[in-house]
Amino acid sequence: MTTARNRYNKRISLALRTALVLSAGVVIFSLAFAIFFVLIRGLPHISSELFATDYSRKNQSVLPALWNTAQIVLLALFFAVPTATGAALFCCEYTTRRWCGVLCAVSDTIASLPSVVFGLFGMTLFCVTCGLGYSLMSGALTVSLMLFPIIFDSVKRGIESLPSEQRAGALALGSGKTALIIRIVVPHCARYLVSGCSLAVSRVLAESAALLFTSGTAPGYAAPDAAGRTLAVHIYCLAAEGASIDKAYACAALLLILSGGFSLAARLIKSGTVRNRQKE
Amino acid sequence: MKICVYLPHKAATSFPRLSKFTAEASPPAPKPRRVPSGARRGEREGLALGRAPRTGSALRGGRAQTEHRFSSVGERLMYGTVLACAVAFASVCAAVPVNLAKSSAKLFDKYGAANVIFGREWSPVESLFGLLPMLISTVYLAALTAVISFPVGVCCALWIYRYCSEKTKSALRGALSAVAAIPSVVFGLFGLSVVMPTMEKMGLNGHSAVSASVLLSLMTMPTLVMLCLDALESVKPEMYEAARSLGVEKEYAAVTVELLCAKKDIAAACSVSCARAVAEATAVLMISGNQTTFPTSPLNGVRTLAEHILLECGYASGEHRMALMTAALLLCVMSGALCVLKIPLERKQRR
Numbered sequence: 244m245t246t247a248r249n250r251y252n253k254r255i256s257l258a259l260r261t262a263l264v265l266s267a268g269v270v271i272f273s274l275a276f277a278i279f280f281v282l283i284r285g286l287p288h289i290s291s292e293l294f295a296t297d298y299s300r301k302n303q304s305v306l307p308a309l310w311n312t313a314q315i316v317l318l319a320l321f322f323a324v325p326t327a328t329g330a331a332l333f334c335c336e337y338t339t340r341r342w343c344g345v346l347c348a349v350s351d352t353i354a355s356l357p358s359v360v361f362g363l364f365g366m367t368l369f370c371v372t373c374g375l376g377y378s379l380m381s382g383a384l385t386v387s388l389m390l391f392p393i394i395f396d397s398v399k400r401g402i403e404s405l406p407s408e409q410r411a412g413a414l415a416l417g418s419g420k421t422a423l424i425i426r427i428v429v430p431h432c433a434r435y436l437v438s439g440c441s442l443a444v445s446r447v448l449a450e451s452a453a454l455l456f457t458s459g460t461a462p463g464y465a466a467p468d469a470a471g472r473t474l475a476v477h478i479y480c481l482a483a484e485g486a487s488i489d490k491a492y493a494c495a496a497l498l499l500i501l502s503g504g505f506s507l508a509a510r511l512i513k514s515g516t517v518r519n520r521q522k523e
Numbered sequence: 524m525k526i527c528v529y530l531p532h533k534a535a536t537s538f539p540r541l542s543k544f545t546a547e548a549s550p551p552a553p554k555p556r557r558v559p560s561g562a563r564r565g566e567r568e569g570l571a572l573g574r575a576p577r578t579g580s581a582l583r584g585g586r587a588q589t590e591h592r593f594s595s596v597g598e599r600l601m602y603g604t605v606l607a608c609a610v611a612f613a614s615v616c617a618a619v620p621v622n623l624a625k626s627s628a629k630l631f632d633k634y635g636a637a638n639v640i641f642g643r644e645w646s647p648v649e650s651l652f653g654l655l656p657m658l659i660s661t662v663y664l665a666a667l668t669a670v671i672s673f674p675v676g677v678c679c680a681l682w683i684y685r686y687c688s689e690k691t692k693s694a695l696r697g698a699l700s701a702v703a704a705i706p707s708v709v710f711g712l713f714g715l716s717v718v719m720p721t722m723e724k725m726g727l728n729g730h731s732a733v734s735a736s737v738l739l740s741l742m743t744m745p746t747l748v749m750l751c752l753d754a755l756e757s758v759k760p761e762m763y764e765a766a767r768s769l770g771v772e773k774e775y776a777a778v779t780v781e782l783l784c785a786k787k788d789i790a791a792a793c794s795v796s797c798a799r800a801v802a803e804a805t806a807v808l809m810i811s812g813n814q815t816t817f818p819t820s821p822l823n824g825v826r827t828l829a830e831h832i833l834l835e836c837g838y839a840s841g842e843h844r845m846a847l848m849t850a851a852l853l854l855c856v857m858s859g860a861l862c863v864l865k866i867p868l869e870r871k872q873r874r
Contacts, residue, residue, distance in 0.1 A: 256772035263686070263774065266678035270744055274702050277713050277741060284716075329608020337605060346613060353616045355862035357802030359829045360851045363836050364619050367626075367844065388619070391612060421601040449706035452804040452829070456836050478708045479805060482715060495709045506704035510697060 278499065285496025288489045298463050303481065303490050305497065307464045311379060311471035315458065316447050318383030318467065319390055320440060327394035328436065334395075335402040336424060347399075354392035361389050362453040370457060377470040382458025386450060390443040397442070397513075401435030402428055438512040445505035448498060451475040474498050620855060626848035633842070639849055645815045647839070652846035656817050658853060660825040661801055663818045664732055664739070664811070668800045672740035672747060673793050677782070679744075680751030685777045696749065703745035711806035714738040719810055732818055732825045735811035739800045747796035750865075754788030755781060791864040798861035801854065804829035828854045 295304040334343045365385025375381040405428060413423045454476050462480075465471025472480060474494060481491035630639060634652060642653020683695055718738050719729035727733070758781050766776035782789070804827075812824015813834065826834070828850045839847050 252772055252775060256774040259774040259778055263678050263682040263777075266675040267682035269675055270679040270748065273741055274744060277710070277717075278702065278705070280717060281709055281713055326608050326612050329605045330612035333605040333609035337602060338609075346609060349613050349616045351862075351866070352859065353619070355798065355859050356619065357804070357829055357854055357858055359802070359804040359832045359836075360619070360623070360855055363832055363847060363851050364622060366836060367848070368618070368622065388615065391616060395612070419595065419598050421595075421597045424601065445704045449704060449708075451706065451708045452833055455805075455833065475706050475708045478706075478712065479809075482708075482712050482809065488716070491712060495712050498706055499709055502704050502706055503701040507697065507701050510700055 281492065281499055282496050285492035288493035289497065293493055303487055305494055307462060308472055308474045308477040311465050312448065312473040314379050314467060315383045315386060315473055316444055318380065319387040319447055320443065322384060322387035323390035323394055323443065324440065327391050328398050331395050331398035331402060332424060335399060336428065350392040350395045358389065358450060358453045361385055362456050365453060365457040377459030379458050379465055379467045379471055382454045385453050385457045386447050389453065390446065393443050393446060394439045397435045397439030398432055401432035405431045434512055438509045441505050441509035441512065445502040448502040448505065449475060451479050623848050623852040623855065626845045627852050630842060630845040630849055639846065647843040650842065654850055654853065656815050657826055657828045657831045657850065660818050661827040664736055664825055664827055665797050665800050667732055667736035667821060668739040668743065669797055671736055672743055672796065676744055676747035677751055677789060680748045680755060681777055681782065684752055684755045699745040699749050707742065707803060707806040710738060710742050711809035714806060714810040728822045730810065730812035730824050731822045732811060733821045735807050735825065738806060738810055739803060742803065742806060743796040743799045746799055747792055750792030750795055751789055754785040754792055757788060758784045794861045794864045798858040801861065802829060802858050804833045808833055
């Protein structure tokens with residue numbers, strides 16, 4: 244290699260290095276800026292006033308929104324977890340590879356749909372056709388549709404990671420399919436299921452587009468059959484009104500911490516599982 | 524003498540190799556039923572030759588299992604429950620696209636598909652349901668976002684991959700996955716009070732395609748960087764080492780060898796992040812101007828399909844709602860097509 248070419252090579256690589264470092268700097272700086280901006284603007288406004296038990300025009304308390312969010316999360320998990328777990332078990336334990344492929348394709352398709360589409364679908368199906376109206380129930384049903392693929396995927400991964408020796412051992416000891424599933428497969432998948440649920444919770448917390456027109460925007464505490472806004476929708480409404488932007492930032496900081504925490508927890512639980520398996 | 528293992532009938536049929544074993548051990552037992560299923564034969568051979576079976580599948584028993592009669596009530600109950608779950612799962616999920624397609628078919632019947640998809644005017648009051656402005660705006664905004672985010676995101680992934688220690692890398696991955704979970708409303712709020720005023724301070728239109736695409740590239744960045752990292756990690760390290768041993772500079776090797784080797788997967792990562800940009804509604808709604816016009820300049824406002832649905836679905840009914848369903852169908856097709864490219868990447872990772 245000639246020296247001239249070497250020099251050329253070096254110059255290019257210097258330029259490339261600058262480009263790489265610069266772009267990494269831009270990405271990390273801007274994301275960190277966005278997060279810290281929201282936290283710094285929001286955290287000082289988290290006060291006892293924000294958690295007042297009564298919601299009023301003057302003081303938009305966050306407690307009703309939190310209460311509604313908790314209800315929607317629990318209801319959505321209640322609908323999604325058994326169905327998706329059952330489907331994953333069917334997919335991995337009972338059926339042929341072709342039907343398993345069909346189920347996986349369905350779940351992938353659902354995972355790729357935008358959340359607005361779920362909102363529109365949920366509104367026409369649950370609010371109008373089923374007559375539930377704007378209510379937490381129809382919001383939870385809509386969101387549980389979005390959670391199917393998340394839970395299905397994580398449980399399926401758990402089942403697939405079960406060592407085949409355990410399965411063979413159980414069968415050799417004369418267990419039937421049911422005993423195999425209840426005693427061996429489900430305990431093995433428990434951590435994957437919890438990690439999937441944690442991810443699902445962070446997804447529900449973050450959801451606004453699908454809930455705006457299914458669970459409504461009514462402030463205040465709501466029963467499952469009444470309209471009520473979740474935390475994300477609450478932020479959207481506060482920002483749209485524009486009157487109490489400080490409250491919106493306080494809620495945003497709260498939501499940021501909650502949903503980031505749940506998604507990190509999902510990651511930690513899952514990676515813990517992986518490490519344990521390697522040790523075995 | 525052969526060891527005779529007691530095996531209940533159930534286990535014997537669901538475990539092909541053992542059934543063969545028992546057949547040998549006890550002479551009067553009938554030969555295992557021949558099943559002309561490729562899957563089952565393949566699995567049996569796989570086990571018999573001692574090849575590593577694919578996870579779980581070897582003992583699952585393929586088709587034999589579905590033909591298998593469940594003897595006890597418990598078995599039947601379990602099978603029924605699980606089957607019901609799977610059917611509910613599939614049918615509810617399939618209902619979404621089917622429902623959208625049905626509604627749009629009704630609208631197409633009345634106004635003609637071309638008039639809806641390629642119509643230039645949107646005015647529900649006059650029964651004009653042209654979705655073309657929104658369609659073009661969606662593509663326009665996605666392209667603008669791609670121009671901003673792809674080079675930066677790919678370079679950032681390359682930097683993390685090549686220059687960070689393992690510890691930093693995993694910490695950054697964790698941080699990125701937490702950032703990816705940030706709700707879009709929070710980003711919308713950030714855009715409303717940072718991106719928009721900055722644009723206006725520069726003397727430009729705050730509610731415009733540019734500010735929306737800056738915000739969108741910020742939002743899609745974590746996904747893009749993480750998927751690009753996955754893509755880069757699936758390249759064999761020998762490639763880079765060979766290039767380095769030939770005297771190529773570090774960065775030059777990283778870009779010319781690794782980036783080029785991973786180009787398909789990186790393209791997949793880019794298309795997935797594009798799909799996220801297309802699907803985003805709330806944050807974009809808060810910052811792009813929402814006019815139902817064609818995007819003539821990046822400094823004008825736009826209204827994407829997702830925003831369009833979110834804006835009008837509150838008060839739409841009848842044909843108006845059907846038109847929104849059509850918009851949703853178009854959106855599904857777009858984001859689905861962009862997500863399909865991800866599948867080979869995932870398959871590679873699983874291997």
